[in-house]
Amino acid sequence: DQQVKQNSPSLSVQEGRISILNCDYTNSMFDYFLWYKKYPAEGPTFLISISSIKDKNEDGRFTVFLNKSAKHLSLHIVPSQPGDSAVYFCAAINTDKLIFGTGTRLQVFP
């Protein structure tokens, strides 16, 4: 039973355009969400997070939006750059654990 779902396994975006990665969750008790980025042959690295008391958090080119009523969050990358090509994992905190999604592979092409 996947509590955090990333239904798009891959996404391809042109350099300079916006990348939108989506994530859905099933447990309304989740109160903190994170995005991790993973390059090949490396471990995931923390990118950005959002608390459930907010609906938006911005850090440079990266913005995370949270829609609690829809149990949905999204990561926007503007403008997208070739170096953003990686796998992005959405994660939610459940008590003392991080629950990860299956990841979305983003490819940014010139």
Next chain:
Amino acid sequence: DAGVIQSPRHEVTEMGQEVTLRCKPISGHNSLFWYRQTMMRGLELLIYFNNNVPIDDSGMPEDRFSAKMPNASFSTLKIQPSEPRDSAVYFCASSPSRGVYNEQFFGPGTRLTVL
């Protein structure tokens, strides 16, 4: 700081063999996590330690899996006997203090293939 160190980076073994994965967390970090990544299930938490004590091992799939943390600078994840369905990438992560609200720093992972 060298970051979280995992060894080996790749392991190929035959079904039934014992496999031991190793992890050295970042110095000074009190929490250590073991994850498994598969295509179907993404990143799953297997077990985590705080101050060398196992806090939650509910993610360990079977008795074939065991993990230890004999001291603050070393942890092992053992699979005995290994099976083909154990093939995955195993990550170790550490965090400066207890609680997942603190950022977790991941190692590069061990890619395990069980034939």
